Amino acid sequence: MPHNVSRRSFLASGTAAGALAALKVRPPFPPAVSFPSPSIAETAVADKVSWKVQPFPMSQVRLRDTLFKNAMEINRQYLHKLPNDRLLYSFRTTAGLPSNASPFGGWEAPDCELRGHFNGGHYLSACALTYSSTGDQELKEKADALVSELAGCQKKIGTGYLGAYPANFYDRLRDGGRVWAPFYTYHKIMAGHLDMYLHCGNAEALDTAEKMAKWTGTFVDPLTDEHMQRVLRVEHGGMLEVLSNLYAVTGKEEYLHWARRFDHKAIFDPLAADHDELSGKHANTNIPKITGAVRGYELTGDQRYKDIAENFWNIITTQHAYCTGGTSGDGEYWHEAGKISEQLTPIAQECCCSYNMMKLTRHLYGLSADPAKMDYYERVLYNVRLGTQDPDGMVMYFVSIATREYRTFGTPFDSFLCCTGTGVEEFAKTQDSIYFHDARDMYINLFVASDVSWPEKGLKLTQSTDFPEKDRTTLTISVKRPVDMALRVRIPYWAENGVFIAVNAAPLKIAAKAGTYASIERRWNNGDKVEVKLPMSLHADAAPDDSHVRAMMYGPLVLAANMGNAGLRDEMIYGPQGPRELKKGEKPAPPLPAKADASNPLAWIEPVPGKALEFRTVGQEQNHSLVPFYKIFKDRYSIYWKVDA
16 A cells, blocks of 8 residues: 555555555455464463463454454454565575575664564464454465474574574673674574464474574583673563573473573662562663563562563553553663653654563563553554554554654565564554453453453454444343353543443442442343443643643543654655664754643533544644544654643
8 A cells, every 4th residue: 555545544444455465465354253362272281370360362352343453454464565585595595595585674684683573583483373363264374384484493592592693693692792682583483383273283393492592502501600790681572481481391300400591680680579679771671571570470489580570561661651652762761760751752652662571561461350450551553553554554663752753664575674573563453452351250451342252151242332432332241141250441540530330221330440340140042232421522631740730631641742744755754764863963852732720620622513533722822633643643743741731
């Protein structure tokens, strides 16, 4: 699809058909009538600390027509467009095998030291997740074939090592030489193979991952703890997490032992003591370590791991997050605690950070069933992730937070940035956190049009909603026989003006405050219908270091002033690097000025009559229109205001 297509009109159409025709790939995968269940592997080791609530497998959840389903379909088409022989190029040449393919560019170019992170890692994860999400058998077969080819590369090398660059990169790492994050890439490749096993039942992928793990053992075993800690100064992604997951799947203790060699004391020790020493540290280098820590807690019961994860989450969400929930300040680094107003920069909110914070939050929510965790998850989902994909499936690196900024995107075959990888994973798995359950009850966490099947209860729930365009959702129950349970509906922090709930048109009196669950306990019969209205209202999100610097929100949605597209050119929006190189060195403009009554700071913004989710400022020297941030695609925008209150 040409880049000049309006994303707003594309999404508003309610269908990706136009994009599919332009891509000339294949028709949309038909909506599931039944729920296909891929061969999901059972773990060999039970967690010592189980989640209080479990997500429904993605194969039991199907999205209905929604912004998220459109995004998933665009993403699925992009995955189909990437030829296996090009994905394999650097793996084959590294293994000494011939290749007539043209290599990709960007971070998968033959001279980039991160090559392989997308082609053999993120790509496999995204395909596996898409198979669970849609049942796309053709994509699964494409990924299965890629797994077999990669196994052939591993066999040719002969040591268990698998990579798109030579193993001598790790000699440089061990010896303190200059090298760009080899274990970061290694983790992605292992995780991609493990996902192919877990979601697609591919035993060959598990065998490849195990051989990779054993090669890791040959690297870390000779190193003293002191030497290993020096190695860990270089970004190593989720090695702690993936080795822990491999232990869970296989029960082999050596994988857990090697996982714990990746405990990074310089990061973990202060967090265990609840000290914020994150200023000046690269954000996305460290968030995956914390997910590894919480996974360690689940598997071992080690309380220190839980303290690290909980303390980190609290520090980030209160001191290092913007109004959107996104984190990482100028140039991908964390700023001084709370100094949000000083970090409204063009190069902020790396998308990988949002992906990883959502992943961590999901673990902490599962352990606690705390609705506040899902409040944060929802905030990031709508204000950072939604809107970072264009109609061709291109995704963003940074979500700029500066005044009069604009969105930028990569290109199909010459980017493959870290955020390209997490992007194709993100848009493959929206449905993984909509619904959770315990032994008896179902939890509705996100208001996304979808179906969920609970075969053990003979129950299917359909959620019909136009949220956030409309502040309501309807839940319809289909059962073969009556079922006793509670539907627990999340009442978000922003729903402070009262919630209306009716069952079969009869209003309920439920004392459920914002930030809790409304528990609807009854015997459910076929056709029962629950209507939920969650009134949204305007509210401000102030920077923790300056209450005059504020973003305006409506319900969970950050509102952005549409500043028009004057001066924007296509090459400013699209390029191999995002095009982030154009924004380096830019000095951010100050937040937009706003005059408001100190006693009523919301009086300067009002809804536009008859227009859903459209607002405007009033009484200002220059007035602006405001819409949800995710709706602004090819215009400049401003999010933060300097309120003279």
